[in-house]
Amino acid sequence: MFAERYRSHHDAEAKLASILGLYAHSRSGTVDWEDVERPLYSAPPSGRRCIYIHIPYCDTICEFCNLNRTARGHTDLDAYTKYLIKEIEWYARYPYIRDGQFDAIYFGGGTPTILQTEQLSLVLRALRDSFHLSEDCEITLESTLHNLPAEKSARLQQEGVNRLSLGVQTFSSRGRSFLGRTGDAEYAIARLRAIRQLFSGVLGIDIIYSYFDQSLEEVAHDASLCSDLSLDGASFYSLMIHDGSSLGQRIAKGEIPFGRSLEDDRQRHNRFYEDMHAGGYEMLELSKLVRPGRDEYRYIRIRYENGDVLPIGAGAGGQLAGYRIYSMAQGRRFASKIEPAYAQYHRVLGHLQFGCYDLTTLSEELGPDSYAPLRERMDYFVRNGMLVPETDDLYTLTADGIFWGNNIAVDILKAAIDGTKEHH
Ligand code: SF4
Incomplete structure (x- = not known):
């Protein structure tokens, strides 16, 4: 079809x-910051809005990933924390941003938990001091498993984090090795069990299907572990091979015997969906299944509704007052009018x-x-x-x-x- x-x-x-x-x-609507600023001196509109904070660093770079990230190397994370706080305070000068309420905050990356708990706490406090956060503000942090010991998840919850999105990708040791994940299946399961015990907020994971020659049994195993570990949801994506990525290059050179058809993809997708559905999960959006009533995922709803998204950090994108804003690097913003x-x-x-x-x-x-x-x-x-x-x-x-x-x-x-x- x-x-x-x-x-x-x-x-x-x-x-x-x-x-x-x-x-x-x-x-075509590239504009000067003065144009964007004008409406920001007026009162905020009604409607839900959110904040996106980008942490563009990872310990190592995964072969399949095309997100906006870089290897941490010798980056001074204290300096980056200070930069985030400075940018939060800078945006708070505008009544449009300062005087209205925010309903969700999303820390994406990269790996936000590459920052220490103390550094994340400073950023969260700066957000509270500078902006009005709704009483039930959804605060999400993305993380890998190895950057989030269970004790850290508990401390972050005390600081207000109430939603975690963890890049697990698969519970198959074979698949984890292919995807370059830290630790085998046993490690992933033990780490998630420990987090689940100490973190009572919304706990979701990312799953990749259709990696290499993944069997339908491996797909089913991933789905059953979501239930077994009492997870609140799973985002599921077919492995994407991006042309410029190192995975794409290795496949092109024939170093990895990688072949799959759309029909393979469809079967694995449907197996995951149907097993999750049988386990009590329902569709929230096309690539996200959740336990009913547990995960609102307010951040993505606001984005899809065209609500304002305040972008903080190098590599963050958002929109304010009808302008799309992209922070290319620290202190450098690009804005364009949204038609x-x-x-x-x-x-x-x-x-x-x-x-x-x-x-x-x-x-x-x-x-x-x-x-x-x-x-x-x-x-x-x-x-x-x-x-x-x-x-x-x-x-x-x-x-x-x-x-x-x-x-x-x-x-x-x-x-x-x-x-x-x-x-x-
Ligand atoms: S840890 Fe996540 S953001 Fe970083 S390279 Fe791997 S998949 Fe990409």
Whole structure:
């Protein structure tokens, strides 16, 4: 049905933007900081918003990773902590940022827990001193297992961290070795058990499937351990081979006998999803399964809703008052205006990430002329086993539908936009 799979929200957004010719618009709006500053001197708007803090350092670089990170080397982490605090205080000069409430904070990387507990505590205190955090503010930290001894997770919880996202990737020793993870399966299980005992907040992990020649039994083993370890959720991704990565280069040279088909991917994806579903987990977004009622993942909801995201740290991206902001390096920011059309499709695509296709909401957002083409495409995906009609206007995704979720989202949006254009 589809020749290639859009594996992430970013893939889908890039495809949709190119179909719509929006990239040119969204990139053409580079502006001076004075333009961004103007609305920041006004009062904050209503609506949920969040803070993203980037820690771009890791102990070592994983072969499969294309995130914005660098090996820690001899980096002075005290100096980086001071830089983060300075940037927090600098942003607090603006009423738009200082006077409104923040509902979620996300420490991403890199490896945020490469900072010592004391350093993270200083950053958290600076955030509290400078901004209004909601009483139940969601505070997430990403980490590897080896950077987070259980005692550290408990101390961070005392400092307000209430959500952890840990890069486990797999519980197979063979897979861990292939993916260059620290420690074997026994190590990973013992470390997670210890964290689970001392950390009572939301505990989720990242899982990679379709690495090397992963068997369906290995996929099932990963899913069963999520339940056994009482984890609150798992994000699951097919291993991505990026052209420039060292893994991509080794595969290209034939050093790793790596071959897989989309059908292999689909089978492993569906096995993980179905086993997790049977274990009581439900879909939160296309690549995230959670225990009902345990993990709101407010940060990602705010991002998909187009809420403001205050970016702190080198390599952090966010948006404020209709401007996209990217901190390229310490003290160097790049800002561009977000086109209203881009914002609209970002929001609709975000809505579709949650796997619930509400025809009424979508046609309200995209215009009444979109209703018929949307209905036609949804019926098509029902006939092909990817959507299930729940009510007259509401559809949910099957396991296959989740696997192809980003393709389906692009397909129906394109049909709606084409249909609307034809009508005019
Ligand atoms: S630890 Fe995480 S962020 Fe760092 S290189 Fe590995 S996968 Fe990437």
